[in-house]
Amino acid sequence: MxxxxxxxxxxxxxKLQQAKERREQQMFLLEGTHLLEEACxxxxxxxxxxxxxxxxxxxxxxxxxxIALASRVExxxxxxxxAIATTQHPDGVVATAHRNIPTALPIPxxxxxxxxxxxxxxxxxxxxxxxxxxxxxxxxxxxxxxPDHPKVLRASAGQWFRLPMAVSPxxxxxxxxxxxxxVQVIATLPTAELTYWEADLSQPxxxxxxxxxxGLSAELAEMADVGVKIPLAVGVExxxxxxxxxxxxxxxxxxxxx
Numbered sequence: 434m435x436x437x438x439x440x441x442x443x444x445x446x447x448k449l450q451q452a453k454e455r456r457e458q459q460m461f462l463l464e465g466t467h468l469l470e471e472a473c474x475x476x477x478x479x480x481x482x483x484x485x486x487x488x489x490x491x492x493x494x495x496x497x498x499x500i501a502l503a504s505r506v507e508x509x510x511x512x513x514x515x516a517i518a519t520t521q522h523p524d525g526v527v528a529t530a531h532r533n534i535p536t537a538l539p540i541p542x543x544x545x546x547x548x549x550x551x552x553x554x555x556x557x558x559x560x561x562x563x564x565x566x567x568x569x570x571x572x573x574x575x576x577x578x579x580p581d582h583p584k585v586l587r588a589s590a591g592q593w594f595r596l597p598m599a600v601s602p603x604x605x606x607x608x609x610x611x612x613x614x615x616v617q618v619i620a621t622l623p624t625a626e627l628t629y630w631e632a633d634l635s636q637p638x639x640x641x642x643x644x645x646x647x648g649l650s651a652e653l654a655e656m657a658d659v660g661v662k663i664p665l666a667v668g669v670e671x672x673x674x675x676x677x678x679x680x681x682x683x684x685x686x687x688x689x690x691x
Contacts, residue, residue: 434486434508438516442507446481446517449529452579456532461581463528464518470495471591472502472530479503480529485511488525499528519583534580537607538599540614541569542637543685545678546604548653549644550577557588558675559642564592566682571596572639574604608656611639620649620657621677629661634685642674 435443448454449462460480463469466488472479473495482503489496489508500506509517517527538544545563550556556578563571573580580600586593601607608618616637621629641657643649654660663672663680 434510435483435513436510438513440513442481443509443513443516446483446527446529450519450583452582455579455581459532460529461532461586462517462519462583463530463586464520464526464583465524465587466492466495466526467591468586468593469499469526469528471594472528473498475594476502477530477594480505480531482506482526482528483509483514483517484526485509485514487511491525503528520587532581535599536601538570538572538597540611540616540637541639543568543634543682543689544570544572544611544616544639545682546572546574546601546608546639546641547577547643547674548574548604548641548649549647550574550642550674552645552674553578553582553584554588555645555673555675556580556582557585557590557593559678560585560589560596560598561592562675562679562682564589564596566686568682569597571598572604572607573598573600575600575602605652605656608639608641608653612656612658617658618656619681620654620660621663621681622649622654622657622660623662623671625660625662627659627661628664629681630684632659632661633688634681635688635691638685640678640681640685642678645674 479502482499620641
């Protein structure tokens, strides 16, 4: 059992708490029983699984499934697990997997694109909602928060593994390609005349959402075929981006079920 914080493996895993190290090592952290269980459910290849003896005894079935998917497994002391994890009270298991976020996905019938999103909690919530709606894919601009940030995975409630995602280095070019294949592009704009439920979302559609503070860039806003707004009460300036995504995605689902 690993008990020393100076162990080379422990040092390596602790570095993955930093975005720079995740990129250099091409690995990311999976923290907690629920995330590990979801990873196992979809057969995600695991690099390393570390757990405490207590966790191993509590979850023997998940442990066996993780062993089958992992290249390396280690029992560790609670102190070592605490050092590896980013959460204040880890529940006994941390794993790693190789980064494998594509730069492109197939043309969607319903998709969502996020520009310069910065809050990992927001991204995780959008992922969770998009997976629940059943969208074809989520596109993220390269200057957004890392999609495999630990907080993103936790906020997605495990749906991170079930939603096709891509980090696009040229989001404008990709959107133009979708339009050339008949996909309408909907932009959320506070100045739009149409409310989001007045737009025809039953046809192939890509929904654009922008940065938490600045919204969409002028370049992407101008590319949109249709602009829509979410009505707000007097004195309310904006709506959380994850809530906005949920409203529009579920309106699209409602129209398609009609």
